[in-house]
Amino acid sequence: MSILFWESPFALPWENLTGFPVTSTIRAFDWGPMVCRRNVVVMKLPKFFRHLIGLLVLFPGLGLAIDHHQLGWETCASKRHFWGMQTNSGQLKGEVPPGNGRQYARDRVVDVRHVKIDFTPDFKRRSISGNVMIRFSPIAEAIDEISLDAVDLDIKKVESARKIKTWDNDDKKLLIVFSDKVKAGEVIEVSISYEAQPEDGLYFRTREMGYPKGDDHFWTQGEPEKHRYWFPGYDYPNERFTSEVICHVPEGMTFLSNGRLVNEETVEGVTTFHWKQEKEHVNYLISAVGGHLEKLEGRHGSLPLAFYTPPSEFAEARNSFRDTEKILSFLEKEIGVPFPWAKYYSVCVSDFVAGGMENTSITTLTTGTLFSSDTENLRSSFRLNAHEATHQWFGDLLTCKDWSQLWLNEGFATYFTHLYEEEKNGTDEMLYGLYRDAGGFGQQGRKAHRMARLQRPHGTI
Numbered sequence: 001m002s003i004l005f006w007e008s009p010f011a012l013p014w015e016n017l018t019g020f021p022v023t024s025t026i027r028a029f030d031w032g033p034m035v036c037r038r039n040v041v042v043m044k045l046p047k048f049f050r051h052l053i054g055l056l057v058l059f060p061g062l063g064l065a066i067d068h069h070q071l072g073w074e075t076c077a078s079k080r081h082f083w084g085m086q087t088n089s090g091q092l093k094g095e096v097p098p099g100n101g102r103q104y105a106r107d108r109v110v111d112v113r114h115v116k117i118d119f120t121p122d123f124k125r126r127s128i129s130g131n132v133m134i135r136f137s138p139i140a141e142a143i144d145e146i147s148l149d150a151v152d153l154d155i156k157k158v159e160s161a162r163k164i165k166t167w168d169n170d171d172k173k174l175l176i177v178f179s180d181k182v183k184a185g186e187v188i189e190v191s192i193s194y195e196a197q198p199e200d201g202l203y204f205r206t207r208e209m210g211y212p213k214g215d216d217h218f219w220t221q222g223e224p225e226k227h228r229y230w231f232p233g234y235d236y237p238n239e240r241f242t243s244e245v246i247c248h249v250p251e252g253m254t255f256l257s258n259g260r261l262v263n264e265e266t267v268e269g270v271t272t273f274h275w276k277q278e279k280e281h282v283n284y285l286i287s288a289v290g291g292h293l294e295k296l297e298g299r300h301g302s303l304p305l306a307f308y309t310p311p312s313e314f315a316e317a318r319n320s321f322r323d324t325e326k327i328l329s330f331l332e333k334e335i336g337v338p339f340p341w342a343k344y345y346s347v348c349v350s351d352f353v354a355g356g357m358e359n360t361s362i363t364t365l366t367t368g369t370l371f372s373s374d375t376e377n378l379r380s381s382f383r384l385n386a387h388e389a390t391h392q393w394f395g396d397l398l399t400c401k402d403w404s405q406l407w408l409n410e411g412f413a414t415y416f417t418h419l420y421e422e423e424k425n426g427t428d429e430m431l432y433g434l435y436r437d438a439g440g441f442g443q444q445g446r447k448a449h450r451m452a453r454l455q456r457p458h459g460t461i
C-alpha cells in the first residue's frame with residue numbers, strides 16, 4: 001500500500017512517519033483535481049482549471065477562523081494554531097525569521113517507544129495527580145540524561161530500574177540524570193509521579209464554574225504543545241509511540257481516550273477506565289475526556305462509532321452526527337486506505353478551544369456544533385465532521401514532522417471536506433466552498449501585504 005505525494009518542483013518535505021512508503025508521482029503539470037482512488041492519488045489535467053482554486057485551499061490561507069466569524073465553530077484547532085503561528089512568528093508583520101529562515105524539527109536523541117499515563121482528576125480542586133511511564137531507547141549515542149517537556153508540574157518522584165543520580169524540574173523541563181550511561185539501542189523506562197493544577201492543556205467544566213448541573217467534565221487539548229502542562233513527555237510531533245491512558249473517575253462518570261478500551265472496573269465508588277492506543281501516534285494527538293457524558297452509538301462496518309455530549313445537550317446529538325458514517329465511507333473510497341484506528345468516537349465538550357480536534361480515534365468537538373431539528377435548514381455539522389474525520393488519515397496516520405508543515409494537515413482536511421460536499425450537495429456547492437476558502441486566502445494575503453507595507457520605512461514601498 002502506498003500513498004502518493006508530491007514531486008519537484010514543489011518537493012514538499014512532509015515526512016511519512018507511519019511506515020507507509022511514500023512515493024512521489026505527482027508532477028506540477030498534472031495538477032488537477034485531487035482524485036484519490038484506491039491507493040493512488042491521481043491528478044487529471046483536463047480538470048486543472050476547474051480545481052485551480054481548490055489547490056489554493058491547500059496553501060496556508062485557512063482563513064475561516066478570522067474571515068468567517070459566523071463559521072467559527074467549524075474551525076479546527078489546527079487552523080487556529082496555524083493562524084496563531086503566523087501572528088506569533090511575525091510573518092504577517094513582514095519579519096524574516098532568525099537564522100537562514102529555515103525551520104527544522106527538533107533533534108531526537110532518544111526513540112520513545114511507549115507512554116503510559118495513569119491519573120486521577122479532582123473536580124473540586126480542578127487538579128490532577130498521576131504517574132507517567134515512558135519507555136525509550138537512545139538512538140545514536142549513549143546518554144546519561146534525558147530532558148522531558150513538563151510545564152508547572154509538581155514532580156514528586158522519579159523512578160527507574162536504572163540508577164538515577166539526580167533529577168530536577170524548572171517549570172519548563174524535567175531533567176533526569178542517570179548514574180551510568182544508557183547505551184544506544186538499550187530500552188529503559190522511567191516512571192514519574194506528579195501533581196498539577198494545569199493552566200493549559202487540561203480543562204475542567206464544573207457546576208462551580210457556572211456550567212449546567214450534571215454536566216461536570218474535563219477535556220484535554222494537545223495541539224500544538226499543550227500536553228506538557230498536564231503530563232511530562234516528548235511534546236513535539238516528530239516522534240511516534242504507542243500509548244495507554246488510565247483514569248480514575250467517580251462512579252457514574254465516563255472516561256474516553258485513544259484506541260480501544262482494555263478494561264473498565266468500579267471499586268468502592270471509583271471507576272477506572274483503561275484505554276490503549278496500539279498504533280503509534282504523536283504526543284499531541286493523545287486525548288483524555290472524562291465526566292458526565294451521554295452516548296449515542298453507531299457502526300461503520302465493523303468499526304464502532306459513538307457520539308458523546310454533556311447530558312444537557314444530548315437531545316441534539318443525533319442531528320449533528322448523522323453524516324459521520326457516510327463521511328467515513330466516502331473517505332475510505334476516495335483515499336483508498338481503510339479507516340486507520342480501532343474506533344471512531346466524537347465527543348462534544350463545553351467551551352472547547354476551537355471547532356474540533358482530530359485526536360486519534362477520538363475527535364473532540366465544541367458543543368457549538370450541535371443543533372436542534374428546528375434549525376435544520378440553517379445549521380449543519382457535516383463540514384466540521386468531514387474535516388475532522390479526514391484528519392484521521394491526514395494529520396493522524398500521516399503527521400507533520402514540524403509545525404511549519406501543518407498546512408498539509410489542514411490543506412488535505414479542508415480539501416476533502418469540499419469533496420464530500422460535492423458528494424452530498426453537488427458540484428456547485430463544492431465549487432462555492434472552494435471559492436469561499438480561496439477568498440479567505442486572498443484576503444489574508446492582502447492583509448499580510450498591507451501589514452508588511454506598514455512595517456517598512458517610508459519611501460520603500
Ligand SMILES: [Zn+2]
Nearest residue numbers: 076078079413
Ligand atoms: Zn483541521
